[in-house]
Amino acid sequence: MITVNYSGKGEGTLDMNYTLSSLGAAAARGEESMVERVENLRIHAEDFERLSGKVKYVTTTERFKDVIKTFNVQKGEIPAGFRVETTLLMDGTLHTDLIRDISYDKNGMKRPTGVVFSADSANPYEIEPIAPLLGNLTCNPGIIYDLFLNNPAANVGRKFKTREEVIKEIGRILGPGCDISVELNNPFERDFEKILDECERFKELVSEYRLVVKVPHTGPITADNVSQLMQGNKRFNGRYDQCSTEAAFMSHNLALKLREHGYRVNYTLMFEPYQTALALQAKPYFINSFIRHRMKQSEIFKKLTEEFDATGDERYLTELRAFMIENDYLPVEETGLKWCYEKAKDIIKYRKFNEKDGSDGLDSVRHNLKLLRQTKLRDTRLILCSMEGDYNYPDIDRLMTDPDYEDVIERVVITAEPKYLARFTSTNQVISYQRRFMNAVNNDSNVGKMG
Known part of the structure; x- marks a missing residue:
């Protein structure tokens, strides 16, 4: 050859x-x-x-x-x-x-940049204006059902009734050049044949060439305990890092099994760098680095622990414990304040939040780019996802120009809500210059009319 x-x-x-x-x-x-x-x-x-x-x-x-x-x-x-x-x-x-x-x-022809852009959306109306610029689109049940199908403000006149109708329309809008990552409705389904049936339906809707099956990491959640998240106070009664080996690797095995059946897989919900190397063993087509919530939580950990260090006032630790429970670090309030303090400090240190490489919340991205460089999976790409605020995207944009990562840039996909990406197409000076240009044209037109 x-x-x-x-x-x-x-x-x-x-x-x-x-x-x-x-x-x-x-x-x-x-x-x-x-x-x-x-x-x-x-x-x-x-x-x-x-x-x-x-x-x-x-x-x-x-x-x-x-x-x-x-x-x-x-x-x-x-x-x-x-x-x-x-x-x-x-x-x-x-x-x-x-x-x-x-x-x-x-x-x-190659795309204009090594970095490929993606959108997090299932709303055909907001996808259409950005569609020609995208190489991927991702949607999960929350995006499809909560943000679009069951949202009257988005699904105007309830034109779309089912997930299948939405996916088919999205495929029509995006064209052949854009992958479509569609998440399984129930990754806890015990009957693998039913999962394959769902994937086959996805394939019928968008074609095998565009379909990427999105498999979420499930952690300690299993078919036996997932009901805890949907009943009563909807809290899980265990710790996120205390689970059986079978449960911990359930989604890894599901992703790998789908890969062995010929499906490209978007393996998602990677929040910490230490998740990535093990997740790569499932041979995913896409692997993810989540940014938004991780960085916001780090900011709160830093603030509350520093307030306690400065004052010795335990109310800051009580607030810290409540925050950790709310964000699923802890299952119950009985956990000691000292444990919460030490855990928060360890997390800040691991995330390098007080260092140059972590203060922007992108330590996980840097780590995962290095792992991607080592992987033998030629087509695997890293999706940078879950962004908000004034700095997440600009910081990522700056990182993408770092010569330390120029050899892996073509394996990076940046995804966000279309409206978020739209913010960074413009600056204040665009308005200033358009005012000047359009008034010049207008004045010239008036002169012509006067003549």
Whole structure:
């Protein structure tokens, strides 16, 4: 097999470049219309030399044909979300294939940046304005049901009645270049066949090429105790880190099993860096770093422990304990104040919250990027998710320009609510300049009318 780096028209280098058609090989009989879609893809000079004289015929794989058919791709084009790969056989036939890769726009062109953007939404009305810019969309039951389907302000006139209707419409809006991560309704389902049935329905709605099955980490929660989260005070009666080995790895095994059945998996709910290496053993397509809540909790831990250190007043520790119970660090109020204080201090230290690499809340991102660099999973990407406020995205944007991570930037996906990302498209000076420009045009128009 000879691996060739193909690039789209307009993406050549200053060196001499050739196209696939420069090899002078004919399309295999019946393959003309398919081969026409790739014949103008560019080949670097060294790859041309390697292939020259070796290729007799060019053909396309069954997957290539199925992709074109699935997305009803316009004549002469290949869709966004796929890279071109070829295999040269001993008989001189060059097999051309389309491999799912959201780093690519249509016709073999790379996206404008290594970083891919994603949206957290199931609202077709807010997805549509940003759709052409996205490489992924993620939605979980809370996003689908709470924020859209059962929200009259979002689901105007209750036009959409079911999850299936929403997912189908989202797929129509996004087009072939965007992955769609859809979360299982019930990861605690004991019958794996029922989970497979749900995944098959997802596949019917968005196609196997775009579907990524979202599997949430379940921690100590199991089919036997999940009812605690839905009844009474809805509190779990145990600690998050005290569970059976079977429970702890239940979601890992589910994600791995789905992978073995051919599904790409978005394995989610990674809040602490120490979760990631074990989660990667499930061979996920997407792994996640959650930012918002983790950073806010760190700020409160720091504030309350420092107030106690300065005053010795135990009311700060009482407040700390209540906060830890509310956020599921603790199951009951009987936990001692000293334990809460020491636990909060340990968390602040682990998260490097008093250090340069952690004060922005991105220590987990830095850690996970380093892990990603080491992984043997070629297509696995890191999703940076759950952001809010004035600084989360700008701090991430700054981190993405750090030369320490330039070798893994193309494996990063930034996801947030569309409205949050929209905040960072503009600045105050945009208004200032538009005022100047539009008044200049208006004045010129008035002068013309006066003449």
